[in-house]
Amino acid sequence: MTSSSNWAREAVSVLAKDVTSEFRTRYALSAVLLFAITALAVVSFSVSPYSLEPDAQSAFLWTVLFFSAMTGLSRSFVREEEGRTALALRLAAAPEAVYLGKLLFNVVLQAAVSAVVLPLFLVLMDISVPLPGLLAASAAMGTLALASSSTIVAAIVSRANSRGALFAVLAFPISLPGLASAVRSSAVALSGTGSASGDLMTLAAYSTLMIASSLLLFDYVWND
Amino acid sequence: MQRLIASAGAKLLLGAWMVIVIVGAFFYAPAAVTLGEMSRIIYFHIPSAWIAVLAFLMCTVYSVGYLRKRRVDLDAGASFAAELGLLFCLIATVSGSIFAKSAWGSYWNWDPRETSIFVLLLIYGAYFALRSSIDDPSRRSSLSAVYGILAFVTVPLLVFVVPRIPAVQSLHPDGPIIQAGGGLDMDSKMFTVFMASLAGFTGVYAWAFNLRMRAWRVLNRAQEAEAVDRED
Numbered sequence: 001m002t003s004s005s006n007w008a009r010e011a012v013s014v015l016a017k018d019v020t021s022e023f024r025t026r027y028a029l030s031a032v033l034l035f036a037i038t039a040l041a042v043v044s045f046s047v048s049p050y051s052l053e054p055d056a057q058s059a060f061l062w063t064v065l066f067f068s069a070m071t072g073l074s075r076s077f078v079r080e081e082e083g084r085t086a087l088a089l090r091l092a093a094a095p096e097a098v099y100l101g102k103l104l105f106n107v108v109l110q111a112a113v114s115a116v117v118l119p120l121f122l123v124l125m126d127i128s129v130p131l132p133g134l135l136a137a138s139a140a141m142g143t144l145a146l147a148s149s150s151t152i153v154a155a156i157v158s159r160a161n162s163r164g165a166l167f168a169v170l171a172f173p174i175s176l177p178g179l180a181s182a183v184r185s186s187a188v189a190l191s192g193t194g195s196a197s198g199d200l201m202t203l204a205a206y207s208t209l210m211i212a213s214s215l216l217l218f219d220y221v222w223n224d
Numbered sequence: 225m226q227r228l229i230a231s232a233g234a235k236l237l238l239g240a241w242m243v244i245v246i247v248g249a250f251f252y253a254p255a256a257v258t259l260g261e262m263s264r265i266i267y268f269h270i271p272s273a274w275i276a277v278l279a280f281l282m283c284t285v286y287s288v289g290y291l292r293k294r295r296v297d298l299d300a301g302a303s304f305a306a307e308l309g310l311l312f313c314l315i316a317t318v319s320g321s322i323f324a325k326s327a328w329g330s331y332w333n334w335d336p337r338e339t340s341i342f343v344l345l346l347i348y349g350a351y352f353a354l355r356s357s358i359d360d361p362s363r364r365s366s367l368s369a370v371y372g373i374l375a376f377v378t379v380p381l382l383v384f385v386v387p388r389i390p391a392v393q394s395l396h397p398d399g400p401i402i403q404a405g406g407g408l409d410m411d412s413k414m415f416t417v418f419m420a421s422l423a424g425f426t427g428v429y430a431w432a433f434n435l436r437m438r439a440w441r442v443l444n445r446a447q448e449a450e451a452v453d454r455e456d
Binding site: 149152153156159160161162166169170172173174176177202205206209210213214217220221224 | 291343346347349350353354357358359362363366367369370371373374375377378381382
């Protein structure tokens with residue numbers, strides 16, 4: 001079909017289009033951020049009298065991040081279907097470019113959410129981190145893993161009828177390997193003991209696998 | 225006609241085989257040393273879990289076939305494989321849970337194998353939730369095929385991830401299949417019944433799947449004939 005530089009250019013245009021329209025409406029970012037902050041407040045409010053183990057802290061952090069991803073990441077494709085712009089996008093760009101553009105947008109969106117949630121979480125829960133670098137790496141890789149698994153699921157869900165509830169149902173079993181590894185390596189970073197290299201490697205392998213298989217399968221979702 | 229006789233014969237053979245397996249499981253095979261009479265669950269629980277995984281594999285194979293060839297019968301095959309997989313997955317989960325209560329004291333404790341079968345249940349559930357939420361038949365087929373393949377791709381990773389989930393040590397006896405030893409040392413009688421049961425369950429799966437496909441073909445043909453009638 002098209003050469004790879006063409007793909008890359010088209011993908012960046014799709015990303016730029018999404019960022020622009022997001023910047024104008026601020027729908028996804030404001031909704032997701034507010035949701036994440038609400039969830040964070042609920043967690044912090046209800047467990048503030050207790051000091052939690054690192055395992056539990058990490059689990060709470062990823063529960064908040066996972067569900068905020070579930071509220072926001074499906075928008076990328078649902079918006080195209082609801083705004084009836086999907087057809088135009090189908091004509092304008094190769095499927096792979098659309099997928100990569102949407103993936104990049106979801107990564108950016110989820111990274112922005114993580115960048116706000118993670119510091120707030122540490123402040124509200126009054127946590128001092130023994131291994132801040134590892135925590136940042138786990139958050140970054142976990143964010144990538146969440147975005148890579150939910151982009152294709154978002155594409156599937158945007159073509160189905162009951163979109164809201166279905167997204168989390170479909171995304172959870174597929175996201176679980178990435179999510180579990182992210183929880184593990186964050187727990188290591190928060191406790192300062194143990195090794196997280198295996199989990200980080202699993203996260204990297206998982207994201208690569210999801211992106212590669214999504215690229216192969218996306219055409220069937222997009223053009224049917 | 226000959227095919228009909230052959231299939232009736234195969235069905236009878238399968239029925240007799242399963243009867244022998246059930247009788248053998250309770251009377252021929254001895255009880256295991258540590259677990260006692262409860263150990264007889266292995267002749268039913270493990271084959272069910274095996275069928276749940278096999279059906280998942282078949283669902284993926286049919287899904288890939290559908291995406292390549294776009295034949296409706298392949299999509300029907302994928303959904304029937306998933307249906308049977310869900311059924312056997314439920315049987316494996318419930319029977320395992322009852323065994324866990326009497327052997328280890330609680331119905332559920334997120335043991336690694338309980339986690340993986342739970343994920344498999346979730347995948348099957350999500351697969352049918354997706355199917356039922358799409359009206360257009362060809363879109364339903366291809367979207368659920370894509371989802372089935374994606375879910376299958378992630379499963380091998382779970383094999384690496386799940387044992388690393390903290391705080392739970394597996395209570396499962398380290399498999400009669402994987403290694404003989406520990407509490408569930410199989411002697412030759414147990415092994416015979418166990419393998420016969422695996423074969424029998426696989427046969428039951430194949431029979432039920434075949435039945436479902438034949439019923440679907442008849443229905444499909446009737447619907448097509450009706451559509452042609454209406455056009456005339």
